[in-house]
Amino acid sequence: MAYRELLTRPVLTWSAVALAARLPVAMAPLALVFLVRERPGGYTLGAVLAAAYVIGEIVAAPVLGIRLNAERARPHLAIGLVVGAVGFAGLGLAADAHPVVLGLLAFLAGAGPAASPGALRALLTSLVPEKAVTQALSIESVQTFVIWALAPALVSGLALGVDPAVPLLLQGGLMAASVAGLWALPPGWRAENQEQGGEPMRRVLLRAWPVYVMGAGSLTLLALAELILPALLEQREIGIGWAGPLLAGFSIGSAVGAFVYGLRSGWPGRLPVQSLVLILGVAAGVALMAVLPSAGTIAVALTLAGILQAPAMLTRNLALRQILPPSALAAGYSVMYAAVGAGYAASGSLAGGLLAVVAPSTAILFGVGLTLLLTAIGAVGERRIESAGQPAAQPTAPARKVRR
Incomplete structure (x- = not known):
C-alpha cells in the first residue's frame, strides 16, 4: 500500500481536523510559561500551570476514553474539544487572574479534549483498508512530530512579537475550528463485539x-x-x-x-x-x-x-x-x-x-x-x-x- 493511495478526501479532511485539534496541545506547556513569565515568580507559576494541564490530560484521558461510544463518537469528541477551546480562550482572556483560576482553566484545557487523540486515531484507521493501517498510523506520527517541531517557534514568535495571550487565544480558535471539522467526518466507526x-x-x-x-x-x-x-x-x-x-x-x-x-x-x-x-x-x-x-x-x-x-x-x-x-x-x-x-x-x-x-x-x-x-x-x-x-x-x- 503506497502512501499516495491514502490521499483520499476523508483522510485529508481527517488530517486538517487533527492538525487543528493537536496543534493547541503541542503549544500548551510553553504557551502557559510565556503567559505568566513576567509576573513575580512567573517561571515557577508557569511550570505549575503546565503541570496542571498535563495532570488534566492524564486523569481525564482514560476516564473519557472508556465512556466513548465508538459508533456515535462525534458528540463526545465535540463536547471535549469545546471544553478545551473554552479553557484555552479563558486563559488568554484572563491572563491577569488569580493563579488558582488559571490553574483550574489549565486543568480544564487539558482534561476536556483528552480523549480526542485516541478517538481520532481510531477514526483514522476506520477510514482506510486494513492493509493500510500501518501507513495511516505512520502518516499520523509524521504529522504529530512536525506539529511538535513547529509549536515552540510559533508560541515564541507570537508571545514575544505580539502578546503573551495571543498563543492561548489562537489555541482556543484552532480547537473550536476542529469541532466544526468533525461534521465533515463520519460520526464514528464500526465496532464489532461492542460488548466484548x-x-x-x-x-x-x-x-x-x-x-x-x-x-x-x-x-x-x-x-x-x-x-x-x-x-x-x-x-x-x-x-x-x-x-x-x-x-x-x-x-x-x-x-x-x-x-x-x-x-x-x-x-x-x-x-x-x-x-x-x-x-x-x-x-x-x-x-x-x-x-x-x-x-x-x-x-x-x-x-x-x-x-x-x-x-x-x-x-x-x-x-x-x-x-x-x-x-x-x-x-x-x-x-x-x-x-x-x-x-x-x-x-x-x-x-x-x-x-x-x-x-x-x-x-x-x-x-x-x-x-x-x-x-x-x-x-x-x-x-x-x-x-x-x-x-x-x-x-x-x-x-x-x-x-x-
Missing part, C-alpha cells in the same frame, strides 16, 4: 497493560532529551542556544523514522520484539548523548534516537490493535495517551530531583535506567500473556491474508 463478550471494559483494557508500560518507558526518553539537554550543554560548555536545533533534529528524525516504518506493511519479527529492539536503540542514543563531548556528536546521537523513537511508538499502537477488540481501541489509545504522559511526567520529576545532587550526564543515565526497567517489566508481561495463550482481537483473518 460481556467482559467489563476496564478488564479488557487491563489486558494490554504491558503495552502501556512499554509506551511509558519510551516517553521517559523523550523527557530526558528535552528537559536535561540545556543543563547537559552547560556541563559540556556548549552554547545553550544549541538546545533548539538539537531538539529539532530529534523531531525531524522521528518524522523520518515514522515515514520509513510505514514504507512496509510488515517488518521482520513480532511486534513485541520490534518494540523491544527499537526502545533499546533509543535508550542507547540518549545514553550516548550523556557521554559525548561535542554538539556535533550529540546531534548525531539525538537524531538517530529520534529516527527510532517514532517506530517504537508505532509498534505500541499496532500492538494494541492485536490485543484489544475494535470497540475498545479508542479507550485503549486514550489509556496509552495517559500512560505515556505519566511516563513523561515521572521522568521529568526524577530528572529535576537528580539535577540537584548529580551532574546532568549522570541524571540522564539514571533516566535511561528507569526506561530499561519499565521496558523489561513490559516485555516480561507481554511474554506471559503470549505464554498464557490469550487470544488477540486483531489481526483478523482477512488482514492476515493481506499480509501474506
Whole structure:
C-alpha cells in the first residue's frame, strides 16, 4: 500500500481536523510559561500551570476514553474539544487572574479534549483498508512530530512579537475550528463485539497493560532529551542556544523514522520484539548523548534516537490493535495517551530531583535506567500473556491474508 493511495478526501479532511485539534496541545506547556513569565515568580507559576494541564490530560484521558461510544463518537469528541477551546480562550482572556483560576482553566484545557487523540486515531484507521493501517498510523506520527517541531517557534514568535495571550487565544480558535471539522467526518466507526463478550471494559483494557508500560518507558526518553539537554550543554560548555536545533533534529528524525516504518506493511519479527529492539536503540542514543563531548556528536546521537523513537511508538499502537477488540481501541489509545504522559511526567520529576545532587550526564543515565526497567517489566508481561495463550482481537483473518 503506497502512501499516495491514502490521499483520499476523508483522510485529508481527517488530517486538517487533527492538525487543528493537536496543534493547541503541542503549544500548551510553553504557551502557559510565556503567559505568566513576567509576573513575580512567573517561571515557577508557569511550570505549575503546565503541570496542571498535563495532570488534566492524564486523569481525564482514560476516564473519557472508556465512556466513548465508538459508533456515535462525534458528540463526545465535540463536547471535549469545546471544553478545551473554552479553557484555552479563558486563559488568554484572563491572563491577569488569580493563579488558582488559571490553574483550574489549565486543568480544564487539558482534561476536556483528552480523549480526542485516541478517538481520532481510531477514526483514522476506520477510514482506510486494513492493509493500510500501518501507513495511516505512520502518516499520523509524521504529522504529530512536525506539529511538535513547529509549536515552540510559533508560541515564541507570537508571545514575544505580539502578546503573551495571543498563543492561548489562537489555541482556543484552532480547537473550536476542529469541532466544526468533525461534521465533515463520519460520526464514528464500526465496532464489532461492542460488548466484548460481556467482559467489563476496564478488564479488557487491563489486558494490554504491558503495552502501556512499554509506551511509558519510551516517553521517559523523550523527557530526558528535552528537559536535561540545556543543563547537559552547560556541563559540556556548549552554547545553550544549541538546545533548539538539537531538539529539532530529534523531531525531524522521528518524522523520518515514522515515514520509513510505514514504507512496509510488515517488518521482520513480532511486534513485541520490534518494540523491544527499537526502545533499546533509543535508550542507547540518549545514553550516548550523556557521554559525548561535542554538539556535533550529540546531534548525531539525538537524531538517530529520534529516527527510532517514532517506530517504537508505532509498534505500541499496532500492538494494541492485536490485543484489544475494535470497540475498545479508542479507550485503549486514550489509556496509552495517559500512560505515556505519566511516563513523561515521572521522568521529568526524577530528572529535576537528580539535577540537584548529580551532574546532568549522570541524571540522564539514571533516566535511561528507569526506561530499561519499565521496558523489561513490559516485555516480561507481554511474554506471559503470549505464554498464557490469550487470544488477540486483531489481526483478523482477512488482514492476515493481506499480509501474506
